[in-house]
Amino acid sequence: MKLTANEFKASFQQFVEVIENEKDYLCELDRKLGDGDHGVTMSIGWQAVNEKLNNELADETDCGKISSTIAMTFLNAVGSSVGPLYATGFLRGSKAVAQKSELTDEDLTNFWIAFINGVKERGQSKVGDKTMIDTLEPALLALEANFAETQDFVTSFEKAVEAGEEGMKSTIDMVSKLGRSSRLGERSKGAQDPGATSAYLLLDTFHTCVKQHQS
Amino acid sequence: MKKLINDPKYVVEEMLDGYVKAHPTYIRRLPENDRALVTARKTVEGKVGVLIGGGSGHEPAFMGYVGDGMADGVAVGNIFASPPPAPILEVTKAIDKGAGVVYLYGNYAGDVMNFGMAAELAEMEGIRVEMALTTDDVASAPKEEKQKRRGIAGELFVYKMAGAAADQGYNLEDVARVARKTNEVTRSMGVGLTPCSLPQTGEASFEIGDDEMEIGLGHHGEPGVRKAKVAPADQVADELLNTIFEDMPVEEGSEVAVLVNGLGSTPHMELYIMFRRVEQVLKEKGITIYRSYVGNYITSLEMGGCSITITKLDDELKKMIDHPVDCPMFVQK
Numbered sequence: 157m158k159l160t161a162n163e164f165k166a167s168f169q170q171f172v173e174v175i176e177n178e179k180d181y182l183c184e185l186d187r188k189l190g191d192g193d194h195g196v197t198m199s200i201g202w203q204a205v206n207e208k209l210n211n212e213l214a215d216e217t218d219c220g221k222i223s224s225t226i227a228m229t230f231l232n233a234v235g236s237s238v239g240p241l242y243a244t245g246f247l248r249g250s251k252a253v254a255q256k257s258e259l260t261d262e263d264l265t266n267f268w269i270a271f272i273n274g275v276k277e278r279g280q281s282k283v284g285d286k287t288m289i290d291t292l293e294p295a296l297l298a299l300e301a302n303f304a305e306t307q308d309f310v311t312s313f314e315k316a317v318e319a320g321e322e323g324m325k326s327t328i329d330m331v332s333k334l335g336r337s338s339r340l341g342e343r344s345k346g347a348q349d350p351g352a353t354s355a356y357l358l359l360d361t362f363h364t365c366v367k368q369h370q371s
Numbered sequence: 372m373k374k375l376i377n378d379p380k381y382v383v384e385e386m387l388d389g390y391v392k393a394h395p396t397y398i399r400r401l402p403e404n405d406r407a408l409v410t411a412r413k414t415v416e417g418k419v420g421v422l423i424g425g426g427s428g429h430e431p432a433f434m435g436y437v438g439d440g441m442a443d444g445v446a447v448g449n450i451f452a453s454p455p456p457a458p459i460l461e462v463t464k465a466i467d468k469g470a471g472v473v474y475l476y477g478n479y480a481g482d483v484m485n486f487g488m489a490a491e492l493a494e495m496e497g498i499r500v501e502m503a504l505t506t507d508d509v510a511s512a513p514k515e516e517k518q519k520r521r522g523i524a525g526e527l528f529v530y531k532m533a534g535a536a537a538d539q540g541y542n543l544e545d546v547a548r549v550a551r552k553t554n555e556v557t558r559s560m561g562v563g564l565t566p567c568s569l570p571q572t573g574e575a576s577f578e579i580g581d582d583e584m585e586i587g588l589g590h591h592g593e594p595g596v597r598k599a600k601v602a603p604a605d606q607v608a609d610e611l612l613n614t615i616f617e618d619m620p621v622e623e624g625s626e627v628a629v630l631v632n633g634l635g636s637t638p639h640m641e642l643y644i645m646f647r648r649v650e651q652v653l654k655e656k657g658i659t660i661y662r663s664y665v666g667n668y669i670t671s672l673e674m675g676g677c678s679i680t681i682t683k684l685d686d687e688l689k690k691m692i693d694h695p696v697d698c699p700m701f702v703q704k
Contacts, residue, residue, distance in 0.1 A: 183572050191451045191591035196571040200449065236426075236452035237481035240488060278484060341596070 157309060157370050159259040161217040165209050167365035168226060172206040174361050175199055175354070182354055188347035189332065189340065197236050198354055204233035220254030223247075223267070238351065241275050241288070248274030261309035264366070265299060268313070272296040283323070286330040286344065288351035295320035295359055310363075310370050317356075317363045324348065324356040372568040372575070372673075379570040383427045383449060390434060394699040397438055401465055407458040409444040409465045410437050419537040419546045420444065420466035423475050423530055424459060425482060426451040428567075429590065432526065432669040435700025441534035442475070446489075450569055450672075451591045453481035459489035463498055471499030471543035475529055475550055477522025478504045501543050503550035505529050507559040507680060509618045510587025510596045523590045524632035524669045525557040525680045528692070535694030549691060553682065558619045559630075560611040561678030563588030563595055567635060567671050576674075586610065590634065590671045590678075604641065608648035611679045616656075621683055623657035628664070628692055630680040635670035637677055642666065645677055662692055668701075 175182075175198045182195030208229045209222075216222055227246035231239045252266040253259055259267070272292045281287045283294070298319035302312035327349035332340060376382050384405065391400050391408065401407040414420075423433045424446035434445045444462035448454035453476075463472050474490060476482045483504070490500040505522025512519035522529075533550040541549065563585040566575040577593070579585060584607070585595030602610075621627060631646045633639070646665050653660055661684050684692065696703040 180572075183574070187574065187576065190593055191569075192572060192574060192576050193451060193569055196569065197449070197452060232455045232457050234452065235448045235455035235481060235485050237479070237484060239453075239455050239481070240484035279480075340593070 157261055157366075159264060159366060159369060161219050161222060161257045163365070163369045164219050164253075164259060165213065165216075165222055167362050169206065169209055170365050171358055171361045172202045172209075174357050175202045178354075178357060182350050185348055185350040185353060189344055189350065194238075194350035194354065197234055197238055201230040201234040201239065201242070205229050217257040218254070219256050219259060219263075220250045223250035223253060237279075238354075241279050244274040244278040245271040261303075261307060264309045265303045265312065268299060268316070269296060281333075284330060285333040286327045286349045286352070288349070288355035290323045290327045290330070290349065291320040291352040291355040291359070292323075294323040310366055313359075313363050313366065317359045320356050320359050324352045327352045372573050374568075374570055376570055382570045383447065386427065386430075387434075387447060390699075397699045398434075401461050404458045404461040406447040406454055407444070407461040407465070408434055408437060408447065409462055410439075410442075412439060414443055414466065414468055416468050417470050418468050419470045419541065419543050420463070420468060420472035421475065421530070421534050421537050421546070422446070422459070422462050422466060422472050424448065424454050424462075424486070425476055425479075426453060426591075428569075428672045429669050431667070431700035436527075436530050436534075436698050438696065438698030438701075440538050440694050440696035440703075441530055441698050441701065443537075450571075453479060453485045456485050456489035456492060459486060460492050463489065463493045463500065464496065467498045471501065473533060473537070473543060473546050473550065474500060474502045475526070475533055476502075476504065477526055478506045478519075479521055499543055501547035503529065503533065503547050503554065505554050505557075507554065507557045508589065509558050509560045509614055511589060514618060521589065522554075523559050523561060523680075524630055524678045525554070525559045525682065527630060527632075527664070527668045528557055528628060528680065528682045529553045531694075531696065532688055532691040534696070535691035538694060539690075549687070553688060553691075556619070556683040556688070557680060558615045559632075559678050559680040560614045561588050561590070561595075561634070561676060562586055562607055562611060563634070563674060563676040564601070565636065565675030567674040569672075584676070587614075588676060590669060590674075604644045605648045608645050608679065609652065612649065612652050612681075615679065615681050619681070619683070621656070621658055621681065624659075626659045626661040626684045626689070627653070628662045628680075628682040628684060629653070629660050630664045630668065630678075630682075632664075632669055632678045632680065633667040634674040634676045634678070635667065636673040636675045639666065642677055645679070649679060661689060
């Protein structure tokens with residue numbers, strides 16, 4: 157397949173909308189585990205990104221530039237812990253798609269592999285810690301395995317989204333080990349991790365958009 | 372929840388606007404970044420820069436502690452969220468007087484990442500940076516995992532001692548050493564009575580019954596380690612102090628600094644009732660209170676409750692805590 161720079165941008169614009177719709181839900185999840193602001197934080201960051209996509213990046217066709225601008229815009233608008241995590245993901249991803257105005261199956265796969273590895277490296281957390289890594293790590297493994305077999309991004313990413321969803325749901329029964337919610341101990345059980353949830357939404361939205369452009 | 376605000380989106384910007392306009396002789400905003408504030412006073416060439424920072428919503432922390440004898444600059448984040456690297460870097464560049472800059476912040480995942488990234492960027496510009504993290508909250512992790520603990524009200528003492536050390540001409544390594552030493556001998560333990568609410572959501576940050584309290588509560592409104600029925604102040608003070616002393620024994624004959632810190636909506640009446648008991652207990656143990664602080668120093672918007680902080684003092688730290696301070700929200704003569 158070929159995904160154009162405009163279609164690449166459109167998928168993130170779609171994510172801006174998803175975050176606005178799910179903002180309250182994400183805050184609600186966060187209230188059970190932290191300070192209740194994850195939806196607000198994501199909204200602040202993605203609104204700033206939206207602003208860039210609609211203005212400075214409106215005519216930009218270099219996917220690397222688009223991704224690195226998303227990284228720095230999100231980081232500067234948000235700070236927090238999601239700022240550096242997502243920013244590192246988009247910065248690493250930008251290297252995989254640098255100076256490309258059209259993305260092949262391989263480019264897209266490399267983008268997401270670099271993205272997830274970047275987040276993992278910055279956050280230093282592992283599966284079972286009840287963080288966004290519980291969504292991203294299984295998604296990464298599914299993407300790598302399926303792409304090696306099929307060389308098809310869309311079907312491989314579909315598997316990644318499914319694995320990510322399972323990972324997200326697995327956080328419900330986990331005890332937090334990192335971040336603010338770790339102080340809750342056993343009391344953190346029963347609530348789905350908000351970071352794992354928004355990470356799943358990002359993957360799911362990207363998949364939905366790419367699928368649309370493919371057909 | 373009712374609040375005196377305009378658009379929730381702009382609470383931090385409008386607060387900073389008001390702050391710099393109210394205290395123009397103390398503070399100025401850097402033109403390079405809206406969230407980067409530095410002292411308006413003349414700083415001495417060759418003095419180590421002291422940079423603090425963290426999320427908004429903890430006022431007077433952190434912006435209120437920029438001034439003589441404390442911090443030279445502050446990077447301001449969104450509500451309860453670490454500032455990004457950009458304002459941290461701008462403050463660093465502005466306050467470096469050739470002797471380097473020390474970053475003081477609480478041990479929160481976001482702060483560790485953002486201050487770490489800023490330090491790397493500063494070093495690329497040739498500025499030496501040392502970092503000292505605060506981990507005084509006993510309730511935030513067990514003793515075996517002390518490195519995971521977060522900073523709460525004890526941060527005040529870390530700023531106080533490091534700010535004094537910088538003012539007294541200590542070099543970068545020694546300012547950082549004093550900050551780390553202060554953190555080593557500081558423990559805090561809090562209790563939450565009522566939640567706060569974020570301006571953007573208006574929702575209570577946690578649920579708590581009218582007759583309940585959260586022991587060990589963090590200052591972002593995170594639930595505590597244990598819910599309990601509300602008890603008389605003396606009993607609550609005893610539990611907080613016992614937890615602190617189990618974690619960090621203080622020998623008879625020691626001298627300490629004490630902070631009873633309000634979280635935002637607890638009146639001074641209650642804070643002094645708590646302090647009264649702290650003084651009784653320390654006296655019984657043969658511990659001398661060298662200096663005491665009671666009030667709202669590091670808050671969580673309008674959260675109810677307080678924390679108790681104990682810092683063990685030696686001769687060097689006594690010299691630091693006695694050092695005068697002149698900040699918009701904290702003066703000590």
